[in-house]
Amino acid sequence: MAHTIRWGIMATGGIATTFVRDLLKDPKARDASDVAHQVVGVASSSSKDKATQFIEALGIPGPCTAYSNYDDLVADPHIDVVYVATPHSHHFQNAMLALGAGKHVLCEKAFTVNAAQTRILCETARQKNLFLMEAVWTRYFPLSVQVRDIIRSGEIGEVLRTIADTSFGDDVEEKWGTAHRMVNPDLAGGALLDLGIYSLTWVFQTLYHTLPKDQRKSPTVTSQMTPYHLTGADESTTILLSFPTSTPTNGPHPQRSQGVAMTNIRVAGDPDEQGTAGPNIRIQGTKGEIQVFGYPFRPTRYRVIPKKGAGEVRDVECSFPAQGHGMYWEADEVARCLRDGKLESEGMPWEESIAIMEVMDEVRRQGGLTYPATIESTQYPLPL
Ligand SMILES: NC(=O)C1=CN([C@@H]2O[C@H](COP(=O)(O)OP(=O)(O)OC[C@H]3O[C@@H](n4cnc5c(N)ncnc54)[C@H](OP(=O)(O)O)[C@@H]3O)[C@@H](O)[C@H]2O)C=CC1
Numbered sequence: 001m002a003h004t005i006r007w008g009i010m011a012t013g014g015i016a017t018t019f020v021r022d023l024l025k026d027p028k029a030r031d032a033s034d035v036a037h038q039v040v041g042v043a044s045s046s047s048k049d050k051a052t053q054f055i056e057a058l059g060i061p062g063p064c065t066a067y068s069n070y071d072d073l074v075a076d077p078h079i080d081v082v083y084v085a086t087p088h089s090h091h092f093q094n095a096m097l098a099l100g101a102g103k104h105v106l107c108e109k110a111f112t113v114n115a116a117q118t119r120i121l122c123e124t125a126r127q128k129n130l131f132l133m134e135a136v137w138t139r140y141f142p143l144s145v146q147v148r149d150i151i152r153s154g155e156i157g158e159v160l161r162t163i164a165d166t167s168f169g170d171d172v173e174e175k176w177g178t179a180h181r182m183v184n185p186d187l188a189g190g191a192l193l194d195l196g197i198y199s200l201t202w203v204f205q206t207l208y209h210t211l212p213k214d215q216r217k218s219p220t221v222t223s224q225m226t227p228y229h230l231t232g233a234d235e236s237t238t239i240l241l242s243f244p245t246s247t248p249t250n251g252p253h254p255q256r257s258q259g260v261a262m263t264n265i266r267v268a269g270d271p272d273e274q275g276t277a278g279p280n281i282r283i284q285g286t287k288g289e290i291q292v293f294g295y296p297f298r299p300t301r302y303r304v305i306p307k308k309g310a311g312e313v314r315d316v317e318c319s320f321p322a323q324g325h326g327m328y329w330e331a332d333e334v335a336r337c338l339r340d341g342k343l344e345s346e347g348m349p350w351e352e353s354i355a356i357m358e359v360m361d362e363v364r365r366q367g368g369l370t371y372p373a374t375i376e377s378t379q380y381p382l383p384l
């Protein structure tokens, strides 16, 4: 019998809509007969009407309660887990609210504004014996699981370099203006926290996560940032990361692997969105390479290229059952973790979320990007 979990949706914006659409797809279409999802509450901080419209527009089957504020949502005894879908600036405060009410939490990326806030969230979840996960959905794609398995199998040898680019070629002034969360410092805007996190995800899931746990070590970081002239949030960031590897060496200089994580909202990594410019991700090992195509947050296919003479090139497509967006795979992971009494997911462990947030803190320090003290604060509630 399927283990059914009951979701409360905090906020009714763009990603909440996409996530709920995926939650409503039949899990059997993706061969997941062990778990199921119900949406039993939706809250909008704007108005109850907005929550009601969300429920109606998406055709969420009843009973599902519309709330006019987040406090009432987290107090709903019928909800098991809250999906936090507010801007990054508010994740710390909103996730703390849900944990404080005894709810498990799936919180959108970037987890928080800084690593200090993430540490507090994880510690709070630990103390309260609640599940908590950063919603880095891409990690739960079958494609990501397969790529990690290929790396672990040794097929492309030791992975010593990963290059990842998550870039949109937007007319920034026209598309994002100054108030949109993408560029607005008051909402912790900027390419790094919004998109760069996916480049870092690929660097971490190929050079860090694939190592045995006791060999995962934080990287050293060098970076450059370009501010958006109208707001000061970054419109372009490039990060060089250097990780200790697990390879035993005889010499005095330990082996290191390198990551290059790029993000830009003014030039595109894949201008025609057909892969003509090449892959957005290259994972380079001593025996070959894996290339990943499509936006790094929603990759669509990968190619395994063995070293010359060592085998055939292999192309693998990623399908999205039931015309989904691909967010149902992370939702299924949440359901399985709750069923199994886990507090964190193996695919996106707390320590790795913290390690990635620490990289982003360091990149912002090097680039001189600070956000208002009100949203960098570790005070709960935030002094907004
Ligand atoms: N995983 C993914 O693929 C994606 C993830 N995201 C992440 O999801 C989060 C939300 O992004 P997105 O849905 O695009 O954003 P939207 O602006 O579309 O929606 C955010 C919602 O948050 C609520 N909210 C609460 N406080 C504020 C505030 N001060 N300012 C603005 N909105 C507020 C509002 O809902 P209400 O009025 O109902 O309370 C609003 O509709 C971000 O952290 C982003 O990084 C975004 C896109 C894709």
Ligand SMILES: O=C1OC[C@@H](O)[C@H](O)[C@H]1O
Residues within 6 Å of the ligand: 194, 195, 297
């Ligand atoms: O997480 C995300 O992925 C998709 C992008 O369009 C969006 O801006 C970002 O928040």
